[in-house]
Each structure stands twice: as C-alpha cells, then as structure tokens.
Amino acid sequence: MYAPTSLSSPRSGPISGESGDDPGGLTDFDGAGEILRAWGNGLRPDPDLTVSEWADRHRMLSGRASAEPGRYRTVRTPYMREIMDRLSPGDATQRVVFMKAAQVGATEAGNNWIGFAIHQAPGPMLAVQPTVELAKRNSRQRIDPLIDESPELRERVKPARSRDAGNTMLSKEFAGGILIMTGANSAVGLRSTPARYIFLDEVDAYPASADEEGDPVTLAEARSLTFAHRRKVLLVSTPTIRGLSRIEREYEASDQRRFFVPCPHCGAMQWLKFDRLRWQKGRPETAEYHCEGCDAAIAEHHKTAMLECGEWRATARPSDPATVGYHLSALYSPVGWLSWQRVARAHEAARGSDEAMRAFRNTILGETWMETGEAPDWQRLADRREPWPAGTVPERGLFLTAGADVQKDRIEVDVWAWGRGLESWLVDHLVLEGGPGDPGCWQQLTELLGRTWEHASGQPMTLARLAIDSGFETSAVYAWSRQVGFAQVAPVKGVEGFTRTSPVTGPTYVDATVAGKRLRRGARLWTVATSTFKAETYRFLRQERPAAEERAEGAVFPAGTIHLPDWAASEWLKQLTAEQLVTVRTRRGFSRLEWQKLRERNEALDCRVYARAAAWILGADRWPEARWADLEAQLGVSAADATIADSPLARPAAPRRSPQRRTVHSSYMR
Numbered sequence: 001m002y003a004p005t006s007l008s009s010p011r012s013g014p015i016s017g018e019s020g021d022d023p024g025g026l027t028d029f030d031g032a033g034e035i036l037r038a039w040g041n042g043l044r045p046d047p048d049l050t051v052s053e054w055a056d057r058h059r060m061l062s063g064r065a066s067a068e069p070g071r072y073r074t075v076r077t078p079y080m081r082e083i084m085d086r087l088s089p090g091d092a093t094q095r096v097v098f099m100k101a102a103q104v105g106a107t108e109a110g111n112n113w114i115g116f117a118i119h120q121a122p123g124p125m126l127a128v129q130p131t132v133e134l135a136k137r138n139s140r141q142r143i144d145p146l147i148d149e150s151p152e153l154r155e156r157v158k159p160a161r162s163r164d165a166g167n168t169m170l171s172k173e174f175a176g177g178i179l180i181m182t183g184a185n186s187a188v189g190l191r192s193t194p195a196r197y198i199f200l201d202e203v204d205a206y207p208a209s210a211d212e213e214g215d216p217v218t219l220a221e222a223r224s225l226t227f228a229h230r231r232k233v234l235l236v237s238t239p240t241i242r243g244l245s246r247i248e249r250e251y252e253a254s255d256q257r258r259f260f261v262p263c264p265h266c267g268a269m270q271w272l273k274f275d276r277l278r279w280q281k282g283r284p285e286t287a288e289y290h291c292e293g294c295d296a297a298i299a300e301h302h303k304t305a306m307l308e309c310g311e312w313r314a315t316a317r318p319s320d321p322a323t324v325g326y327h328l329s330a331l332y333s334p335v336g337w338l339s340w341q342r343v344a345r346a347h348e349a350a351r352g353s354d355e356a357m358r359a360f361r362n363t364i365l366g367e368t369w370m371e372t373g374e375a376p377d378w379q380r381l382a383d384r385r386e387p388w389p390a391g392t393v394p395e396r397g398l399f400l401t402a403g404a405d406v407q408k409d410r411i412e413v414d415v416w417a418w419g420r421g422l423e424s425w426l427v428d429h430l431v432l433e434g435g436p437g438d439p440g441c442w443q444q445l446t447e448l449l450g451r452t453w454e455h456a457s458g459q460p461m462t463l464a465r466l467a468i469d470s471g472f473e474t475s476a477v478y479a480w481s482r483q484v485g486f487a488q489v490a491p492v493k494g495v496e497g498f499t500r501t502s503p504v505t506g507p508t509y510v511d512a513t514v515a516g517k518r519l520r521r522g523a524r525l526w527t528v529a530t531s532t533f534k535a536e537t538y539r540f541l542r543q544e545r546p547a548a549e550e551r552a553e554g555a556v557f558p559a560g561t562i563h564l565p566d567w568a569a570s571e572w573l574k575q576l577t578a579e580q581l582v583t584v585r586t587r588r589g590f591s592r593l594e595w596q597k598l599r600e601r602n603e604a605l606d607c608r609v610y611a612r613a614a615a616w617i618l619g620a621d622r623w624p625e626a627r628w629a630d631l632e633a634q635l636g637v638s639a640a641d642a643t644i645a646d647s648p649l650a651r652p653a654a655p656r657r658s659p660q661r662r663t664v665h666s667s668y669m670r
Helices: 032-043 051-058 080-085 106-119 132-148 216-230 246-252 300-308 340-350 354-363 378-383 439-450 474-484 530-541 548-552 570-576 603-618 625-635 639-643
Strands: 095-100 125-129 171-174 177-183 197-201 232-237 257-262 269-271 277-280 283-290 311-314 323-328 399-406 410-418 424-433 453-455 463-469 489-495 504-514 517-529 579-585 591-597
Touching (some): 051 080, 051 106, 095 246, 106 125, 106 132, 125 132, 125 216, 132 177, 246 323, 257 323, 410 603, 474 489, 489 603, 517 530, 530 579, 530 603
Parallel strands (some): 125 197, 489 517
C-alpha cells in the first residue's frame, strides 16, 4: 500500500499531462486527476451548516406533504430561521419552546431539524406525537417524504425493503444514530432509549399521564439528561386552556420572545397584536393592520418585506438560561397562506359561540383560552324549564343515552335525548335503591336497558348506550357490565384535565372479578376527561336563547342547547350546578385549573357527563349528515322540524303522569 504522502494534492501537485516529476508514476494514467480530486474532497470536512442553511441547501418538499412542493426556502418564513438555528450543535441553547398558531410552518421546521440531524450531526433522536396512531400517520405523511425527496438522506437511511434494514414505520436507523417515533400515550415508547435530540410536537394534546406512569414531557426529557449540554429539546404546540396548557407554562418560564417587524411607513418596530387588526363591521375584506407608532394602515402586501426585516426580541427574564421561548400568531402567516382578511372573517364567524371563539384564540392567535368555569345560576335554569311529560322524548330528540352514578346505597340514572348539533333534553331521572351490594338494584338497572320511552311521534325508543361510573365498587360494575354485555353498556372512568385530541379514549381491556375469579381482560373500560364535558355543559347552559316571538318567526336554538323539563326539582338543578372551575397554584408555582364542589351532592352533573360520554362513544360528534337524516326518517321527523326550532314551549303539554306511578324517582323529583 502506498503511503498517503506519496499522493499529490489536486491543488498543490501535478497530475497526468502536466509538467513536473512523478517519480512514483502514481498519476501516469487516464482519470488520475478525477481520482485525486475526489480523494481531496473526501479529506475536506463537511461544511459547518446551521439547520436553516441545511434546509435551504438540501431540503425538498414533497407534493404529498406540502402545499408548496419544491425546494425549501427559509425566506418564505423568515421567523423560523432563528428557531431552527437554535437547534444547531453550535448554539448553546438546550431547550426551544414554540407556542404558535396554525399555518405558520412549524411542522416543516421540525422536520428540517430531523433531516439535519440525520445528515450533519447524527445521534439518537426521539420524536413524540400525542398518540402512537398519530406517530404512524406522521411517519407516513411527513418523515417518509422527507427522506425520499432528499438524496443526502436516502443515502443514509436504508430502504424498508429488507427485514434487517432498520427502517420501520416507527424507527429509522442511520449511520451514527436512530430516529424513534412514538406517542405520548405510550410509556414504553417514551423510555425506550437515551436520546440526544427530542422533538415534542403538539404537547398540549398529550394525555395527563402516559400509561399512568407520569407526565409524558417529563418522561421524554429524562431520556436526554445523560447528554448534558449537548442535548437539544424542541417543544412545539398550539395552546389550549389557560392554567392547563403545557406550552404556555413552558413559554412563561422562558425569555418570551416576540417577532418584531418594522412599519413600512414610519419604521417603528412592533410585534403584531390582534387588536391592531381593524376592518369595517361585516366587511372582513377591508382588514388592515394599524401601526402602533403612527397608526397608519398597513396593507397585506407589505407583510413580505416586514417579515424579511423582522427580528426576535426577548421580553422577559428566563428561569432557565438554557431555554428560549417563542410565540407567533397567524397574523405573521406569509402572503398566500392565511390572510388578514381570513383572520377577520374567522373572528366574525366565531362571535356568539364560546367553542368557536376558543378555537379562534388557540389556532389563529396562538393564545390560551380562559375557561370561566362559572356555574350557571340554578334559579335561572329553573325559570327556563319547559313543559313536557316525564318519560317522553321531544320531537327533535333522535336517540337516547343514560349516565349512571354508583353510590353507596343507590344508583342514580339520568336519561338524555340528543338531536342535531348535540341539542339535548332531560327525559327521565331514576334512583335505584339498594346500591351495588344489592342484587335487586342491579336487576333494576338491567331491566332499564330493555325499557322504552315514547317519542313525540308515538314510536318507542330504547337506550342506545348507558355509561356507568366504575370509580366506586369497580369489581361490581365490571361484573354487571360483563353480564349484560358491552354492546349497550360502557363502564367509564373519569380523569381530571382537559383533553383536546379526544375527551373519551378507549376501550381498554382491564381485569375483572366474576364470582370470585379474576378474569384477565375481562372488561372494556372507557376513560373520560370529565373536565372537558363539565366545561361544555356549563357553556351550553349559559347560551342565550331566542325569545318565543323570535322562535315564532323561525329562529332556532343554538347548537348544544340543553332543555330542562318543568318536573326537574330545585335539588336536581343545584346538583347540576354543584361545581365551579377555579385556578390553583401548584408547589412549583405554576397555575392549573381544578373543578371544586360548591355543595356536597353533584350526582346530576356526573350523570350528565357520563351520558354525554355515551353519546361520544356512539360517535354522535362525528356522524355525517346521512346518519342524522336516517334517524329522522325512522322517527318520522321532517327536515323542516329538524332545522327550524320547534320548541316544546310552542306545543300543548300532554297530560303528566301521576307521581305515584313513578316509584323509582327520588324524593326531590316530582
């Protein structure tokens, strides 16, 4: 073998065909120049690129995953340059927090970091989505195109054709590292391997605990501690509810950077605020931004130049100097993406609906939503009660669910009817005396599953699903549910916290005890984020309703309206409004939201939450128009009746049943 020193550098020594001595004859053949140049290039180190520079040089956007396929250009979203470069190995930052709106390019920036790590700074990387299913979807729709469209990445990640390639849906091996993708709901995935790089996407959609083993963010970040100052952690999310939002908590602990842009008229630097976006009422196409300095109107077409001249500025002192935080609203969305006109139109469309306004604040402004959690006044609810007979279903009610709350000496059941837009009516309230230790009590509950309630059309209706709380006397609830079958019954377990991805998850197979024998996977349990449905219930109860005169002219009840009958007594109404949402401080000084009782008994609220969960399990939140139309056809409800509010107030009440005949009612129900 020849010593390397005997080879001439393509820059300093002669090659074949040039003058000079070549005593060894190493270059005296065709193609020697190309070989030497390639050898010299191999000795040259890779360029020291930042993440944004790598993306501009090597990243190609696929038509499968991007609305603008082709070469990635950081200049399209200039505000992402600093965020990406903080993730470069040459930057001392260890944690980057990005609280953002939708449609600002954050996902592609995170994918740029993944590509950079594979190509330029290989090491173990963990990418976490809210669920394992979302991780699989992200792998197919984002990561596979990222690798396929970039030649530098294709060379380093083996194709998935061979069994031992190391390339699967949730793991991608490459020289010097591995990319593992998992869901925040999988504790096994979160503790699978040490990771130098951690990408936590949509952290506000993570469950409160990963398989009951702890906070997913904490579990994931623990994987990087052995890498000390070399670790990089990126937390990205659209925020949710103030006091519960993980990304807001992390952002408030950071230096809270805002993107300042210059006014095209006076040059004043400012970060964009929604209250400076103004338009004529009812004409969102007139939307213009008004400068804080000179109050001049800034047209949409100025945005491109403003973004190019923008810069991030810290607005607070961080609690951890190794963490930087960024906030960005959709007002910064590049021209051609989400315009100021569409922002104004979305705001006008959201007025009058708490749910729509919450989505606007979260996804457009990138800000948290404050849940008031104020319990409605039960006396006001009493004044709005409507006359219809107990045990009958109003005309627009299309299916029935029930919520059962198990107490020590009784089981309380509320039956609710549901219509389009999740409009609901309390149909029946029953108290089954005896409690979970009394076989007769369970027999009454079993008989309830086969009972019918008369619809306004005269047709009988049965329960589509009954959700029963398993928090008290769990084994008895599992045993009964297993006995009657899970097609009509759903054992549920309430957990604290708001969940954006799904307020109901499951079913999870759990062990059940039947006749003293433990059966593995003997019951199917659904987990319910009770805070979500409690807040929704109070929101629906506080909605303004059209007056009788307005309904006579064709006005409709808002979606989600809760109708209460005049036979609902004051004690039941007090139970329905028995809790309120309050902000409490944790031992670490962070704030969080917590439901607290205003009075001891809250069975009516719990039963409502379980009945609502049953409607979710049935899929009512996701039914297409054809499903609703089919239910209306079965009950003989016309399309006009379904879309125009036909309140029970406008119809004469049928004769009320005698209280003596309804012996299962509690003492406070007439």
